[in-house]
Amino acid sequence: MSKQIIVPFGPQHPVLPEPIHLDLVLEDETVVDVLPSIGYVHRGLEKLVEKREFTEYTFIAERICGICSFIHSLTYVQAVEQIMGIEVPERAHYLRTIWSEYSRLHSHLLWLGCFADSMGFENLFMNSWRIREHILDELEATTGGRVIQSACKVGGVRKDISGEQLDGMLFRLKDIKKDLHTITSVFLEDSSVKHRLKKVGVLSKQDAYYLGAVGPTGRGSGVAIDARETGYAAYGKLNFKPAVATEGDCYARCDVRIQELFSAIDIIEQAAKKIPEGPIEIKITGAPNGEYFSRSEQPRGELVHYVKGNGKKNLVRSRVRTPTFTNIPPLIKMLTGCQLADVPVIVLSIDPCIGCSER
Amino acid sequence: MTLLKMAATAIKSLFSRPATLMYPARPAKRTAATRGHIVIDPANCITCRSCQRKCPTGAICVDVKEKTWQIDRMRCVICNACGDVCPTKCLSMDPAYPKALTARGGIYKVAVAGPKKKEPVPPLTDSPKPDKV
Numbered sequence: 296m297s298k299q300i301i302v303p304f305g306p307q308h309p310v311l312p313e314p315i316h317l318d319l320v321l322e323d324e325t326v327v328d329v330l331p332s333i334g335y336v337h338r339g340l341e342k343l344v345e346k347r348e349f350t351e352y353t354f355i356a357e358r359i360c361g362i363c364s365f366i367h368s369l370t371y372v373q374a375v376e377q378i379m380g381i382e383v384p385e386r387a388h389y390l391r392t393i394w395s396e397y398s399r400l401h402s403h404l405l406w407l408g409c410f411a412d413s414m415g416f417e418n419l420f421m422n423s424w425r426i427r428e429h430i431l432d433e434l435e436a437t438t439g440g441r442v443i444q445s446a447c448k449v450g451g452v453r454k455d456i457s458g459e460q461l462d463g464m465l466f467r468l469k470d471i472k473k474d475l476h477t478i479t480s481v482f483l484e485d486s487s488v489k490h491r492l493k494k495v496g497v498l499s500k501q502d503a504y505y506l507g508a509v510g511p512t513g514r515g516s517g518v519a520i521d522a523r524e525t526g527y528a529a530y531g532k533l534n535f536k537p538a539v540a541t542e543g544d545c546y547a548r549c550d551v552r553i554q555e556l557f558s559a560i561d562i563i564e565q566a567a568k569k570i571p572e573g574p575i576e577i578k579i580t581g582a583p584n585g586e587y588f589s590r591s592e593q594p595r596g597e598l599v600h601y602v603k604g605n606g607k608k609n610l611v612r613s614r615v616r617t618p619t620f621t622n623i624p625p626l627i628k629m630l631t632g633c634q635l636a637d638v639p640v641i642v643l644s645i646d647p648c649i650g651c652s653e654r
Numbered sequence: 655m656t657l658l659k660m661a662a663t664a665i666k667s668l669f670s671r672p673a674t675l676m677y678p679a680r681p682a683k684r685t686a687a688t689r690g691h692i693v694i695d696p697a698n699c700i701t702c703r704s705c706q707r708k709c710p711t712g713a714i715c716v717d718v719k720e721k722t723w724q725i726d727r728m729r730c731v732i733c734n735a736c737g738d739v740c741p742t743k744c745l746s747m748d749p750a751y752p753k754a755l756t757a758r759g760g761i762y763k764v765a766v767a768g769p770k771k772k773e774p775v776p777p778l779t780d781s782p783k784p785d786k787v
Contacts, residue, residue, distance in 0.1 A: 347710060351708070351710040351735065352710075354710045354731065354733045354735065355710065358731075416660075418660060418663075418664055418667075419660060422663055422667070425673045428673065432683065432685075435683075435684075435685055435687070435688055436685040436686075436687055437687065438687065439687040439688055439689040439734070439747070440688075440689055440732075443731075445689070445733045445734065453734075453738070454687070477662075477663060478663070480659060481659045481660050481663075484659055485659040485660065
């Protein structure tokens with residue numbers, strides 16, 4: 296047996312967009328054990344629920360994550376609405392679905408860019424982000440914010456999308472789809488990319504299931520769990536299937552996300568066709584009294600918001616379980632046995648959002 | 655030719671204009687809906703303090719006696735919650751992004767009309783300059 300050495304990886308590392316620290320135990324070039332530690336960006340956002348009114352907390356819930364911000368606020372308001380027994384207007388449900396899918400598009404494109412960067416493919420990175428910019432423009436034109444949309448509120452949504460705007464969005468989505476085909480074909484077909492991704496960081500279906508992998512990490516290993524199938528917002532009325540790949544390596548996870556990009560465009564098109572006319576919000580009175588677990592599908596996987604109120608303006612407890620937090624044990628499993636040079640690609644392949652997982 | 659998948663895109667990028675804007679030489683893109691910064695119409699403010707109560711970060715401070723409305727731009731997260739609750743709609747969102755600030759600057763205070771419009775509104779004094787550090 297050769298001598299073991301420990302190589303620290305992160306929290307500041309050129310390939311990591313966010314701070315996670317991994318102590319890699321190496322034997323020669325092979326990783327034999329990994330000790331993760333998080334806690335660099337803890338902000339105490341869950342505690343803040345006691346200091347702010349439950350309606351104001353929507354803005355704070357949104358700021359838990361800087362990428363999937365819309366879905367955080369959506370999940371939080373869903374929990375509050377369920378406690379208070381609020382029936383949200385149908386149009387608001389559809390608008391929430393459209394914005395959720397736009398968030399998914401922009402998050403996955405961001406990830407594809409970061410992933411290409413982790414492989415050292417700068418050109419692909421820039422081109423992925425160029426497409427993402429068009430998605431952000433749509434979000435800004437419809438909600439007012441590029442990244443922090445502030446479009447959700449308890450009882451509905453704050454902004455409406457007019458019919459003409461929606462037609463314009465669908466028209467531009469066709470161009471975006473064309474660009475996406477060009478870019479994603481490089482990820483899926485280029486031999487150098489394939490060489491870097493195939494059979495790297497393999498997670499078996501059984502491991503993925505028992506370690507609780509969620510989102511594309513789980514679906515890349517063949518575990519077809521998708522919280523959108525529970526039918527929250529307007530997903531129950533739209534036709535889609537969770538994207539699944541079976542190999543469980545980095546290539547499979549990349550493939551799942553690329554399939555999701557196209558399914559997101561498909562969902563937006565379906566939602567735009569079916570969206571009913573009507574009000575976008577209802578007036579709310581009173582305060583939540585009770586508790587609720589709200590689930591939704593973030594770009595990274597299943598997100599859970601737990602909310603507890605006691606009939607006063609300020610809530611008693613809020614708890615967020617984010618997909619990255621759940622995906623850290625599967626990540627450790629993937630890293631064990633890999634080569635040191637593959638570590639950045641494998642870490643990026645779960646799409647780590649540490650800001651999310653630490654709140 | 656799986657090796658040259660990227661070549662067509664790369665060559666096209668060589669001969670096309672850059673996708674980025676040379677900000678600030680060219681102005682940033684903004685839409686009518688863009689949340690840039692909150693502006694107040696002092697003639698219509700009735701110092702009801704709804705905005706102060708609804709602000710999630712406590713950036714707004716309304717003095718009823720002195721009839722002033724103050725915002726700390728460093729604390730403001732530009733959520734437009736104040737604009738939504740304002741009964742006279744005197745708060746509105748300007749699509750232009752605010753200028754870069756220092757930690758000690760950003761406090762913007764204006765004299766407002768107040769609830770009763772007996773006297774004419776004093777002219778808006780030019781915006782206070784950030785304190786010199």
